[in-house]
Amino acid sequence: MDIFKIIDDLQKIDGDAVGRLEHASRRYFMNRVGSTLAAAAAPMAFATIVNKAYGQTAAAVDVLKFALTLEYLEDAFYKEGLKASGLIPDKYKASIAQIGKHESQHVAYLVKAVGAMNLQFDWTYGGKLSDTFSNFKTFITVATALEDTGVRAYKGQAGALMKDPGILKVALQVHSVEARHAAQVRRIFAVENSSPGTKGWITGNASPIALVQAVYNGEENLTQGGVNLKGLAGKSDNAVSEAFDEILTKEQVLAIAGPFIKA
Template sequence: MTESAHLLDAFDARAQRRDQRREFFKTAMGAAAAGVAAFTLTSKAGAQSTITDADILNFALNLEYLEAQFYAFAANGTGLASSQLTGTGTQGAVTGGKKVTFTDPIVEQYAREIAADEAAHVAFLRTALGSSAVAQPAINISGDANGAFTAAARASGVIDSNATFDPYASDENFLLGAYIFEDVGVTAYKGASPLISNKTFLQAAAGILAVEAYHAAIVRTTLYAKGIQTPALITAAGKISDARDSLDGTTDLDQGIAATTVGGQQVSNIVPLDSNGIAFSRTPQQVLNIVYLNKASATLGGFFPAGVNGTLRASAAN
């Protein structure tokens, strides 16, 4: 059997296992939906609002739409099926997105696998939420001068104020684009986990968190490996990390893909964690600060030019 045939068999088996897991959760989450728990969210101004588990999952669904569309276009040249975009709130279109002409077959395989995983996340959350699932909001994943990727790269200093950043132009650019999203997704799911009361929903969120962490690790690992030959990649990842830190508040939690030892030697930093070996969290508001590319209190911007759909849609002033 050829290597290509082995790969196809492996992907087929993976898809079958994914479908089996999805059927299990569809049954379990359908039974749990009638008893969705809620918690009270208190703003800095003291105002209170009740947020349900479904609100949290819908917030996650907005992020999954963004990731899934980016990877789908990068790996396959086409976005999600139209049947996977409907729901409550205002449905929006995708601006930008195109297939990457990969030169590294390993990066291309990673892109294809992650694209399939993210599409599965969208389908799974939509099924779990049923009629309460939000529609895909307007998404900007363009690599042109007016694109959100260019705005993010300019703000972080990866490129100068007159340049553009196209995440579809090369393997390396694709990895940097993926790096913007993956670390944010991991911290978003970890931050949301204490807010989920229903155990079935919590188990599902934990499962997606694990997958996002695998994705983040492979993106960080691959970037670091390429950065050994091209140090500018490590520098760029560090700048993106600093920009995320600047957007989400005054704390210094985000970390690049390399660290410096006491002796001045550079070492890999594949996992961003604290002294206890624990990954850090972000609140929904902090996540929105990053994807809106805005330090202020906002309801739209950046990768979501019309904002996200659902109850959790405002970032916080930092």
């Protein structure tokens, strides 16, 4: 799926959409991808959409509630980690705090769109984890799984937002922020778990976390846009798979994240 082609196609369908998004134009966003403002651009744009109540269909509301569930989970996770005494090494505190700040912003904006939810979390993952907030290796492992899931989850919902181009545009920008989170925590994971094979991006369906292989299943796909890219220009299968994120469906995501959420 070519994300920016989707955005361009949406502008052809609704030429006024970008103008109504004020600061969320493609040019505005892309001009800041490499700047220190990049991480803040998507949340600010999302606030603009929410405050204007831009064309939400029932499908869009469902997607936003789903996104809010995941953002609540990530927000609560980082808050617990940041308040746990001695958990996060000093060299990572600023980075983890910034990621946590973004998640809090995402929650705040989504709540404005669809209302608050009352969720409780089980950090033992159904009894499978015992030291999530006392062992940094466990903490960063969980962070990696959550962020990798979030990236695929946002992409998986893009199709459901085609009738809400304003929300789709900003959801894909939030997807970009989540991808940067994932890259950062994966790099920290690689250092702290002595896993040099773990890069800032996913290779094939290789899971650095055996407990949640489902997060990575399907990432080995080599067919994009109906074209099999195996052996493209002499590139390895791993290199091709690394170039694309694959989707996770809502059902797949909830099956992965479900043990963290108390009934």
